[in-house]
Amino acid sequence: MIHPDVIGCDIAKAHLDFFDSGLERHFRIDNTPAAISAWLDGLDGRGVHIVFEATGRYDRQLRIALETRELPYSRVNPARARDFAKAIGLLAKTDAIDARLLARMGQSLPLSTQAPDDPARHVLARLHTRRDQLVAMRQQERTRLHETEGIERDSAESHMAWLDAEVARIEMACRDVLKAEKTLQEQEARLRSIPGIGPVAALTLIAHMPELGNRSAKAIAALAGLAPFNVDSGTSRGKRHIRGGRKRIRDALYMAALTASRMPRAFKSHADQNEGGRQALQGPSSLRLPANCSPSQTPSSGTKQPSDEPPDKHSCQPVQVPALKKTQTQRCRSAAPASTGKTVTSTRHSAQARNAPGNLTATRIILLLFLTKP
Structure with missing residues (x-):
């Protein structure tokens, strides 16, 4: 729903900057309960909608006052507000400009009303x-x-x-x-029934993801930053990546995924399948050891056989295998001019770094944790 009468609020530790779109007026008050209450007293009878950025504890007093008077408000992601400013060509940034920007954002976009805490x-x-x-x-x-x-x-x-x-x-x-709280206790019991979810992970999910149980599995995965988003354009099909979301939730679920991958249940077999598939894709190592060769006999990299002794056909010899495909960074480095002495490094992470052992398996198990219903 797009709200016609919107008040934008830029929040700082010591003060609040407002822009009233109905009155076309900017003003500033102290960020204290008394000053906020006095301002809200002057809004009686007006159907306004307040829009402000999420600023941690600094917006706590304003949210308490708005919820006490049952006034609607939207608490938006600061990154989305900055993206909106770039979209309308607004490059300057001050407290007054941000308040006006948030008011215009509430008039232009269908912002959802924040549910009471x-x-x-x-x-x-x-x-x-x-x-x-x-x-x-x-x-x-x-x-x-x-x-x-x-x-x-x-x-x-x-x-x-x-x-x-x-x-x-x-x-x-x-x-x-x-x-x-009986509701929180029941939610913890459901979460603890999922393999790998312990007391700390359950507490993290309950405390920092109140949407759990009220949104779809895909929406929850996106909020946690675990939903792979598509990057397609025309005939090009880019590789899906996860991004954004709440880091603390991902940290807790990562440890839960590692625990679940070691449990002798369905998650462990799923992890073993992923591990085997990744090893098949990566190929063998650069050296293979014959049956009669111990690891201590393996020649180190760059070591040559002595020239005065003929090599024994039964001795340990390195067997060369085709090298893996070069990553983007390696291709850029090999293409760098030799005369300059500089290395051109790509900003794109290599596929091997993204799919390091354990990362892909843990990510897939985390997604399964979200999609598993108790």
Whole structure:
């Protein structure tokens, strides 16, 4: 639905910039509950729709006030707002210009109305974010532990012990939130029934993907950034790639996919089939060892046989096989002029890097996790 009377809002930490399309007026207020409430008091009787960008915690006060008064609003992706600005030829960027841009975006595009936040899920999301921060700090201390000694090591170990206790305390608080909400508890039980989904992955999905259960499998895969999008033009058929989406969801599902690929069930057989197919496509290695040759006898790269001794026909000899097809980067490097001494490198990642062992299998299993119904 396209809304005729739209108010665009650019959000900053200290203030909010508005552009009222009905009054053709720009104004600024403080980003505080009192200032927002006073502004909303002047909107009584007007059927307005507020459009603003998602800015994390900075838009929290505005969302609470709008939901309390049951006023419709759209919380748009900042990247989509910038794409809209480029589409209409708007290159300048200020707070006032962004507010006007968002108002025009709401008038031109059918933006969906944001559903009210679930308070319990919001608390769970903040606790989960805090847990991620603590886990990241603990990993940093573990990395430093190998380089410390004496008092430094004692300090790192004591800090890690405190972080372990704090992570456990946050996880207990998350469990209390889940137990208090029957809906979230049932959703966790369904998620835990999927092979590979553990308590951390289930908590991540519940906290950071509230759309789960209300959208189709394809829409959920796109939100997670796991849907392969087509790139076709005319007779050209490009290779499908995944992009965008929520990184934290992908991280959790990747670990779940690795766990599921090792379980003696359908996922493991699917992973084994993918592994065998990839090895068949990649071909054999550059060296083959005869039956009577051990790995320690394999000549290193660039090693030559001694010229004063004839080679033994039964000795270990490298068997050359056809080389793999050159990647895009290798072709560009070989085409670089020798006189300049510079290497021309393509910005396209090589196919071998994209299809490194484990990546393709894990991605397919992750998609199966989304498409599997409990």
